[in-house]
Amino acid sequence: MTHEHAPYRSEKMVKAILICAALAAASLTGCAGLSADVxxxxxxxxxxxxxxxxxxxxxxxxxxxxxxxxxxxxxxLADELAKQGFAATTGQSARYLLSIAYDTRPATIGVGEKGCMASDCGRAPDAPFSLLGGPAYRHALTLRFFERVSGQEVYKVSASSSDRDADPQHAMPALVKSALARFPFDAPPDWRVKLRTDETSGVPKVVSVKPLQP
Structure with a gap:
């Protein structure tokens, strides 16, 4: 029976971490395409x-x-809601009031501590370092629909994504597309929306909408 020397195990661990970092970095820089969690x-x-x-x-x-x-x-939002049959109108004649909330904040993107097959690579919310030394940002959009007369909230959907661009205007088209990729989203509550950017128009288009498994 053979035993791995400690230096060899350390080298394998370093390689595993680097592979995880490269895969996670690719998802931020666009090599793996656009995606958002809903x-x-x-x-x-x-x-x-x-x-x-x-x-x-x-x-x-x-x-x-x-x-x-x-x-x-x-x-x-108005453009995407129109595709779902929604029409904007004045406050007193509208059936719903729509609340929009969005923000962009710094996010630390890192890797987990597992032995890192590709399926094990993940994002850690409080990892000790940022990949490739550059800052990462988390963009979030939340839409809430209220019945105007009763004030009751009838639907709430949130979409979030991460990248290395601090400008929320660059992230917003993909977030809007993702939040309204289905209307309404049915159970389960968590979904992954994948998109690609049209080479001619530069507009993100939905490629797939799949539930996230618990």
Missing amino acids: HTADATHAAAALQGERTYAIARMPSQEASAEHPRFESL
Whole structure:
């Protein structure tokens, strides 16, 4: 029976970590394509609640009223919602009020401690280093639909992605596409949406929508 020397085991561990880092880095830099994780709350009841007239008005927060970039986000949403049969209208005649929340914040992307076959490579929320020495960012978008008359929330969906671009405007088209790739998303609550960027228009297009296994 043979035994691996400690230096050899250490070399294998270093190689495994580097492989994991390369794979995770590729997912951030676009080599593996665009993707976003989508989460919905109580989607089973949302399907029934969203039957009927689809008119909405956007409820802005004070910070959004003063934001120069917010109108572009609303325009992106309006285009995608129109594909789902929704029409924007004035507040008093809308069936739903739509709340939009989004943010971009620094995120530390790292690798797990496993022996790292490709399926074991993962992202650690508090890893001790950033891959390739560059900062990573997490972008998130949350849409909440409320019945205007009752004030009851009938549907909530969130989409998030990570990359190395601090500008939320660059991430927003893919997040909007992902959050509305299905409307509404049914059970289970967690999904992975994969996209690709059209070479001619530069617009992200949905390639696949698959549930995430627990």
